[in-house]
Structures are given as C-alpha cells and as structure tokens.
Amino acid sequence: MVGEWTGREARALRDAQRMSIREFAAHLGVHERLVSKWEAGGSRVRPRPVNQAALDTSLARCDAAVHARFASFLAPAAEPDLLAVPEVMSERELIMAAAHEASEHAAKAESTNVGTTTLAQLDADVRRIAREYALAAPASMTVEMLRVRRRVYRLLDGHQKPVDTSHLYLLAGTLSGLLANASTDLGYLDAAGEQIRAAWAYAELSGNNGLRAWTRGMHALIENWSDRPRNAIQLARSGAEFAQSGTATVRLLNIEARVWARLGSESDVDRCLRQAESCTDARVDDLHDDVGGVFGFAAPKAAYYAGATYVQLGRADPALAATERAIALYEAGPAARRSYGTESLARVDNATAHLLNGGLDAAADALRPVLALPEDRRIAQLGERLIGIRRRIAAPGYRDAVEARGLDEQIEDFCAS
Structure with missing residues (x-):
C-alpha cells in the first residue's frame, strides 16, 4: 500500500502494468473517463477512497520486478537517475517516465496564483495612485503605495506564469518609482535613491523600456538634488536610450537641461531645450502617456x-x-x-x-x-x-x-x- 494515491501515481501504475486506459479502468472497475481525469490532473488530483483501495489492490497484483521498478519511481527520497534507468526499466517505461516528468512540470507551470482580474485591479490601483498623487498629501499617498506594493510582493512569492511574473515586476517597479517620488517630496533623498534603484531592478526584470526611461530620469533628479550633477547627466542620457515616446524624450531633455543649468552651461541648456521644443516624436508609451499623472510630462x-x-x-x-x-x-x-x-x-x-x-x-x-x-x-x-x-x-x-x-x-x- 502506498498511502494516498494521486493521478500521477495511478498513471505510473498503469504504465508499469502495460495497460491501456480502457484496460486499466476495467481492471479497477471504474469508467475510463475517470482514469483519464486522474491522469490529466497529475499530482493535484487524488482518487476517491474507494478507488484508492482498488489501486492498492492493483499494485499488490503487480509482479515483484515491476513492483520494485514502480516503487523506485515513486520514491520521494531522491530524483530518479534517468541515465541508470535502462538497466532497471524497459524502454517503454523509460519513455513514459520522461513523459510523466514533462507533464507534471507543465502542470505546475500552468498553475497560477494570479488571475486576469487581480492584474487588472493592480493596474487600476497604480493608475489611480499616479494620478491622485498630484492632488493629495504625499504622506497619505505613501501608505496607499505601500499597501499595493506589498500585495504585489505577496503575489511574486507565489507561483504564476512567466508573463504574469513580468507584469508583477512592472507593477513593483512603478510603485517603487512612485515611492521614490514621494520620498523626495518628503525630503528623504537617501530613501528616494534606494527606492529608485529598486525600481530600476524591476524595470530590468520586466523588460519595460517606458519604466526604464522614467526611472533613469527620476534617478537623475535625485542625484542632482544630492549635489551629484555629473552623475545626473549620465543617468539622463542613459534614459534617452530607452525612450520610446515623445513624452519620455521631452522629459529627459528637460531634466538634462536642469542639471546643465546647475553646472552653469548655458549652451547645453539651450541645446536641450531646443531639442525638447522641436521634438516631433508622435509615439506614445503605456507609462508616460496612458498611466500619466506622476509619470506624465x-x-x-x-x-x-x-x-x-x-x-x-x-x-x-x-x-x-x-x-x-x-x-x-x-x-x-x-x-x-x-x-x-x-x-x-x-x-x-x-x-x-x-x-x-x-x-x-x-x-x-x-x-x-x-x-x-x-x-x-x-x-x-x-x-x-x-x-x-x-x-x-x-x-x-x-x-x-x-x-x-x-x-x-x-x-x-x-x-x-
């Protein structure tokens, strides 16, 4: 008796006995659709107690050699060494074990703790915060930013599809950027620098160029206010490499102009402002133009x-x-x-x-x-x-x-x- 059976183990037992789904269902006295349901569910599906007993009985009927091979496959103590399998398994058993491994992993990859409704709500929260920030006190908005970002962090600690993970990283990055902005408004430039570096890390993880460009610009402002104008110039120019909208380009040019003014370079100021005023880039991006608010220009x-x-x-x-x-x-x-x-x-x-x-x-x-x-x-x-x-x-x-x-x-x- 193996204890509590799962669909994965039932599939392995059927293969060990070289039975089709129809034969195995008849052997257990159940409908073949039920066996198909178990196996499709893999390790997440557990047959009913009466069927568990039938599976125990079926295992007991296996011949000793097959039983031993099957038990080694189910052993939780260590992963099977596929290179050694041909000595103890038939060719079919080896191929089927590899197939089971693939289907189980795919089933886990398909499972997710993030639904479309959850992501849509988080998107709406970020958009609302970014727009309301211009009208509300920064301290009260900081509490709301933290609440939403903590929810994003909890979701990232779970399991979701890669595309949803990327989306969550983008949300974490935008919220960290908002917190960097709030930190500067409240006078905490060191905290703002830490928040904006986190925002950049999330921008890289999500691969979002809009967030990359905005983050570089915000970081340049923080460095400028922290009396590091040369570094600020480099950050603003680095952001321009990721700008994929007219709004992002104009914003970065204006930020660079402000830093050049701090350095007393009128020619560079005039150059940047002329370029910003003559920018004809009609492209838009989701962050600067759709979300807007703090991210707009x-x-x-x-x-x-x-x-x-x-x-x-x-x-x-x-x-x-x-x-x-x-x-x-x-x-x-x-x-x-x-x-x-x-x-x-x-x-x-x-x-x-x-x-x-x-x-x-x-x-x-x-x-x-x-x-x-x-x-x-x-x-x-x-x-x-x-x-x-x-x-x-x-x-x-x-x-x-x-x-x-x-x-x-x-x-x-x-x-x-």
Whole structure:
C-alpha cells in the first residue's frame, strides 16, 4: 500500500502494468473517463477512497520486478537517475517516465496564483495612485503605495506564469518609482535613491523600456538634488536610450537641461531645450502617456521645468515667461490634473524671477497661494526654494524694505511648520 494515491501515481501504475486506459479502468472497475481525469490532473488530483483501495489492490497484483521498478519511481527520497534507468526499466517505461516528468512540470507551470482580474485591479490601483498623487498629501499617498506594493510582493512569492511574473515586476517597479517620488517630496533623498534603484531592478526584470526611461530620469533628479550633477547627466542620457515616446524624450531633455543649468552651461541648456521644443516624436508609451499623472510630462510641467532651468541660470525674462505659462496652463486645465506641488514650485520660481527684475511686490503676490498651502502639502522642495527667496530678500536693495521683512517672516513660519 502506498498511502494516498494521486493521478500521477495511478498513471505510473498503469504504465508499469502495460495497460491501456480502457484496460486499466476495467481492471479497477471504474469508467475510463475517470482514469483519464486522474491522469490529466497529475499530482493535484487524488482518487476517491474507494478507488484508492482498488489501486492498492492493483499494485499488490503487480509482479515483484515491476513492483520494485514502480516503487523506485515513486520514491520521494531522491530524483530518479534517468541515465541508470535502462538497466532497471524497459524502454517503454523509460519513455513514459520522461513523459510523466514533462507533464507534471507543465502542470505546475500552468498553475497560477494570479488571475486576469487581480492584474487588472493592480493596474487600476497604480493608475489611480499616479494620478491622485498630484492632488493629495504625499504622506497619505505613501501608505496607499505601500499597501499595493506589498500585495504585489505577496503575489511574486507565489507561483504564476512567466508573463504574469513580468507584469508583477512592472507593477513593483512603478510603485517603487512612485515611492521614490514621494520620498523626495518628503525630503528623504537617501530613501528616494534606494527606492529608485529598486525600481530600476524591476524595470530590468520586466523588460519595460517606458519604466526604464522614467526611472533613469527620476534617478537623475535625485542625484542632482544630492549635489551629484555629473552623475545626473549620465543617468539622463542613459534614459534617452530607452525612450520610446515623445513624452519620455521631452522629459529627459528637460531634466538634462536642469542639471546643465546647475553646472552653469548655458549652451547645453539651450541645446536641450531646443531639442525638447522641436521634438516631433508622435509615439506614445503605456507609462508616460496612458498611466500619466506622476509619470506624465504634459505642457504645464514642461513649462515649469523650463522656468526652473532659467531661474537657475539667473535669466529673469525667459524664466518669467515660462513660469507664467506653467501657472496659466495649470489654472486653465482640469482640476483632476492640477498638480498643487508643481504649480506651487512654478509660483516660487516666478517670484524668484520677479526678484531678479527688482519686483518685490510682484514676488509677494506670486507667493501668496504657496504660503497658504496646508501643512501636509508643504513638500520639501518648496521649503528649499523658499529659503532661496529669503536669501535674495536679505541682500542689499531688499533687506531694508518693510515688505521684505514681512515676506521673510511669512516664509519662516511656512518652513517651520
């Protein structure tokens, strides 16, 4: 008696006795369709107790030689050595054992813990988070990102088809990218760097070029904010190798321009911005153009990036034009796509450009909506940019003005919160 039979073992017993399915079914007193069902199910199907007893009896009737060969095949202690099999098995038994091995492995490969509904829901979760992030506080969205990514991780620990595994890696990568973005908004650049490196690993595992291009761009921004601009340039250029849409290309060129501005290279800035403005690539990709949100790079965001780049170079007039365009586009656009973070940063850059031109009152007007933001939406980049404003109004020409002192106090209160 072998204990609890499975369909795989029943198949091996039938082959050991050199019986057809019809003969074996008659031998056990069952319908041949039942035997076919057992064998198709392999190790996952267990015959009913009454049939288990019939199988035990059938095994007992095997002659000693066949019984020994069959028992060695079923032995769980070690895998059969197929090279040694011809000495103890007939040719047919060897071929059938190889066939059973293949069918069992294929059955496991076909089994999955991921259904189409699960993947569709996870896709919807990522799309929702990427779009809602522009409207919500980063800390609360971080909790939601972690919840969904942990579900993806649990699924990856299970068994699924290779195509579904690749899909899950893509989801893990997009969520890690979102967490990198949230980490920068909350002021944790080291954590952001760790998240974006994980996102890159998942992009490689999934083979998704859209995620590769976006991740390289985000990593370049993190390196730039971490005072490693040369490395940031290399990352932005590396991302361009994977860009397969106009949106991805324009985004990476704008990121590269911002880094060149930090390095003071006006010629490289102008080159990158010209290329971005003249880009005619009409291709789209799923991440930048379909999911969008954090991953998108629409006209308002491009104008904001150009304004920030010109501010870095100290070029007031193009900075004013670009930031005013960004603010106007955000104000005129749909509320569901109005990124409070990017719009607020554009207003700070607009205020800086006004200060470059000597316009203290205009700068204070530009900052009024920013200084009224709720505390949970005061992202780290705003604090850093406003510190730059404080330095400017503390310089000769501004520091003695009553308006400058009042604005400085408001910024101090904003940053303290």
